Amino acid sequence: MKILWAITGAGHFLAESLSILENLALDDNIVTITTSKAADEVIQLYGFNEKIENIVSLNYENKHIKDEDQEFSYPLSGKLTHQKYDVIIIAPLTANSTAKIVHGIADTLITNIAAQSGKGQIPLIVLPVDQTPGLITTTIPPYIRKDRCVVHENCIPMRLCPNDAINPPYIDKSKCVSCHICKDICINDALVVDEKIELYIRKIDAQNTQKLSTIENIKTVYQPDKIVEYIKKIEKE
Ligand SMILES: Cc1cc2nc3c(=O)[nH]c(=O)nc-3n(C[C@H](O)[C@H](O)[C@H](O)COP(=O)(O)O)c2cc1C
Numbered sequence: 001m002k003i004l005w006a007i008t009g010a011g012h013f014l015a016e017s018l019s020i021l022e023n024l025a026l027d028d029n030i031v032t033i034t035t036s037k038a039a040d041e042v043i044q045l046y047g048f049n050e051k052i053e054n055i056v057s058l059n060y061e062n063k064h065i066k067d068e069d070q071e072f073s074y075p076l077s078g079k080l081t082h083q084k085y086d087v088i089i090i091a092p093l094t095a096n097s098t099a100k101i102v103h104g105i106a107d108t109l110i111t112n113i114a115a116q117s118g119k120g121q122i123p124l125i126v127l128p129v130d131q132t133p134g135l136i137t138t139t140i141p142p143y144i145r146k147d148r149c150v151v152h153e154n155c156i157p158m159r160l161c162p163n164d165a166i167n168p169p170y171i172d173k174s175k176c177v178s179c180h181i182c183k184d185i186c187i188n189d190a191l192v193v194d195e196k197i198e199l200y201i202r203k204i205d206a207q208n209t210q211k212l213s214t215i216e217n218i219k220t221v222y223q224p225d226k227i228v229e230y231i232k233k234i235e236k237e
Pocket of ligand 1: 007008009010011012036037038039042045093094095096097098108129130138141
């Protein structure tokens with residue numbers, strides 16, 4: 001299948017989404033990855049740049065297209081009206097892009113893709129992050145606690161990082177590949193990896209998510225593994 005996978009700037013469900021995307025690419029599907037400007041930053045913060053590069057390198061027809069490289073009229077999404085793809089997935093989908101999509105705004109690459117998928121009648125599966133009002137637990141990017149970091153030459157995380165990404169008291173996010181080798185090895189407990197925090201989902205964001213289901217052509221899924229289920233359904237049709 002030819003799959004267009006769009007990523008917006010959400011940390012929530014990012015690792016799970018990339019893992020599903022990687023499996024689809026390993027399964028001989030041809031994938032075009034598109035990223036919003038915020039997604040490029042968030043992907044770097046979580047150390048997933050290399051993962052995206054690896055997915056793209058699996059097939060010479062795979063591509064990564066960034067919002068920042070597009071023209072204002074988004075020529076890529078215009079091509080969607082010519083049925084170039086079998087299915088489009090937006091995962092994860094931020095509260096910001098959800099709000100734009102449900103109000104018919106199409107001023108970024110990803111929200112434009114959502115609008116054009118409807119015009120081209122290509123099935124669109126979305127995985128919104130803000131689902132029900134209330135608290136959710138999410139993982140934040142790795143960081144170094146400056147109040148605990150004692151910069152010294154024998155810093156174990158610095159010596160063991162295979163990508164030279166640890167430069168106490170900072171992590172060079174352009175080099176970090178999220179391998180987590182540095183987890184739990186700092187003697188001062190200054191390096192924080194996989195920290196979970198609680199966030200409050202606002203009613204307005206959850207209401208916008210509900211409105212996604214009222215738009216023709218969009219299938220909303222609430223768990224990452226449901227994406228594969230719906231792709232298989234589309235494949236059989
Ligand atoms: C580390 C990090 C994680 C973020 N995670 C989320 C998230 O889980 N959900 C969300 O709606 N926004 C999240 N954001 C904020 C979005 O990136 C921001 O609202 C951005 O404007 C979204 O733009 P986009 O919808 O065009 O991608 C995060 C920002 C950062 C820096």
